[in-house]
Amino acid sequence: MEELVSYLSYLRAQRNLAPTTIASYENDLKHFLDFAWDQMVLLGKEPHLKEIDKYLVRDYLAFLTREGYARSSLARRLASIRGFSEYLYRNNLIEYDFALSVRTPKQQKSIPEVLTMDEIHSFFSENVPGQSPALQSRNRAIFEVLYASGIRVAELVGLDVQDLDPSTGFLRVLGKGSKERIVPLGDYALDSIEEYYQNYRPQLVQGDEKALFVNARGERLTARGVQYILSQYTSHLQIHKNISPHTFRHTFATHLLDNGADLRSIQELLGHSSLSTTQIYTKVSTSHLKSVYNRAHPRA
Numbered sequence: 001m002e003e004l005v006s007y008l009s010y011l012r013a014q015r016n017l018a019p020t021t022i023a024s025y026e027n028d029l030k031h032f033l034d035f036a037w038d039q040m041v042l043l044g045k046e047p048h049l050k051e052i053d054k055y056l057v058r059d060y061l062a063f064l065t066r067e068g069y070a071r072s073s074l075a076r077r078l079a080s081i082r083g084f085s086e087y088l089y090r091n092n093l094i095e096y097d098f099a100l101s102v103r104t105p106k107q108q109k110s111i112p113e114v115l116t117m118d119e120i121h122s123f124f125s126e127n128v129p130g131q132s133p134a135l136q137s138r139n140r141a142i143f144e145v146l147y148a149s150g151i152r153v154a155e156l157v158g159l160d161v162q163d164l165d166p167s168t169g170f171l172r173v174l175g176k177g178s179k180e181r182i183v184p185l186g187d188y189a190l191d192s193i194e195e196y197y198q199n200y201r202p203q204l205v206q207g208d209e210k211a212l213f214v215n216a217r218g219e220r221l222t223a224r225g226v227q228y229i230l231s232q233y234t235s236h237l238q239i240h241k242n243i244s245p246h247t248f249r250h251t252f253a254t255h256l257l258d259n260g261a262d263l264r265s266i267q268e269l270l271g272h273s274s275l276s277t278t279q280i281y282t283k284v285s286t287s288h289l290k291s292v293y294n295r296a297h298p299r300a
Helices: 002-013 019-042 054-066 071-090 117-122 133-149 153-157 187-204 223-237 245-258 263-270 275-284 286-296
Strands: 170-174 180-184
Touching: 002 019, 002 071, 019 054, 019 071, 054 071, 133 153, 133 170, 133 187, 133 223, 133 245, 153 223, 153 245, 223 245, 245 263
Parallel strands: none
Antiparallel strands: 170 180
């Protein structure tokens, strides 16, 4: 469809969204439009964008609910539709914004899984899987950085050597929407990176590869590769939790909150655009909140 192609080009050129994000928008909108055309045919209407209204959008959300989609998936699909509808309306391709008045399904926020300090330490022990000392050193550095900085796995694998400044202990990270932020690293993470970079990365890297973390072939490590490494470790260490690279991000935020960091600072470190996204961690930090109450309340 010409209008959809135009919208995706707009997202790419004007909004500067990542290719994976644009692909998600495309998949969401194609699925919605397929549903819309089918409904119009059943009603004896000519499939056309001008025939879409808020009731059809609501029917689509109801259809997704019957199909077992999570509320978070419904909210994401609706966000994709809203963006497309607004674009069409602004460019006079439809007479009114058909998704404007459709309410977002109320989200049921789940409490993130976090690691204990004993579990964190086990990732840095000597008794860990790895085909060679070089890969073991790389893996240790990866886990140290994930826990020390709370960065996303996509941000981790996107790091280049030049993004680290060992003299200041800061890391330059390119986050969602190509937003750049600077995050600090602790001594443990810096020491682990230095050991890997100085002693082992030269054994792995091929040519002029710029990536900080490389795979066994000397090429940039992928997010899927990090997940595979993590799966090996959790199985070997017999940690019976559903752990992903994002678990380190949750753990980073929760441990900071438990030890007195304020939500605004954690928001900046995580690169969240909204404080409400960060507030989920208050639900897993009751021990910190209880200690604050005991110290501050006169009748505690």
